[in-house]
Amino acid sequence: MAQQTQMGRVVPYFERWMGSYPDLESLAEAEEDDVLKLWEGLGYYSRARNILKAAKTIRERFNGEFPSSAEDISSLPGIGEYTTGAISSIAFNAPNVCIDANVKRVFARLLNMDLPFNAPAFHDRVKGEAEALLPEGHAREFNQALMELGQLVCMKKPVCDMCPVQSFCLSLKRGVVDQRPVPASPREVVKVDVATGVLFHEGRVLIQKRRPDDVWPGLWEFPGGVIEEGEKPEDTVVREYLEEVELTVEPVEKITVVKYSYTKYRVTLHCYQCTSLVSAPSPVFHEAVEGCFVQPQQLGQYAFPSGHRKLMEHMRGDLRYSQYNF
Ligand code: SF4
Incomplete structure (x- = not known):
């Protein structure tokens, strides 16, 4: 530890x-x-x-x-x-x-x-x-x-x-x-821009569990991914939801931007609140071992990587989401 x-x-x-x-x-x-x-x-x-x-x-x-x-x-x-x-x-x-x-x-x-x-x-x-x-x-x-x-x-x-x-x-x-000692040669630093969407449906939010062969295996997250060249962050969220869980979503507002680091990566995570464009969203998980809609107050039972935890901490203090008990 x-x-x-x-x-x-x-x-x-x-x-x-x-x-x-x-x-x-x-x-x-x-x-x-x-x-x-x-x-x-x-x-x-x-x-x-x-x-x-x-x-x-x-x-x-x-x-x-x-x-x-x-x-x-x-x-x-x-x-x-x-x-x-x-x-x-x-x-x-x-x-x-x-x-x-x-x-x-x-x-x-x-x-x-x-x-x-x-x-x-x-x-x-x-x-x-x-x-x-x-x-x-x-x-x-x-x-x-x-x-x-x-x-x-x-x-x-x-x-x-x-x-x-x-x-x-x-x-x-x-x-x-x-x-002495002679300083270590500098480590390579890689900047990455990522977008994620918190999909709300009937008072619950969608989370998925990462695959064993992925980064952060076994941890939970909101769907999302790396912003591709020429893409706006909100377009990334729409694309990732389609690719990862076969859902059509609309990013309705930006929640926050979170910065965090792991190993050589310096990540900027753009976070959006989303709604489903279908009345009964039924996710099919392509990039996760499982997933589910949970009430925001239940999120504490799941382990998340630091970027998504920072996002939840932000939502806990953001008046726009106060009725959800993050
Ligand atoms: S071993 Fe370290 S503390 Fe001891 S004399 Fe050398 S530099 Fe100083």
């Missing part, structure tokens, strides 16, 4: 999660919809789905007991090199290193490394150096000490005066601490 998320935000999520799933068995029995709902707002939903899959795998392949070997731990869904190192060393004191951003920063400065922070060669060198230093029988303390050194002393603004390893630090010796 704490990956890519500030610890202060994580605490209530963690408490709610542990209240619902206090042990592996209760998690392995959980429904994906309920797990996603508890995770809603943390982003990177594949982590929630993978925890659920991992719990089921542990129950089925490892008789409900968390595996202790690095090989078995890394075979679990969603567990990569870092998490394998963290679990195997901290829980089982196995001789594996655990390379997080703090550890990378410490080594970049200690060894005065001039490779960019996100270069694979930089990661490999830090890993090799840490493995060479790993003291036998003390992986647990070594990894935690390194991570805390980065978190509490060798921070972005390091406190070299109180650093226990300052006598070994090459970048301090050479007066280049402020140039």
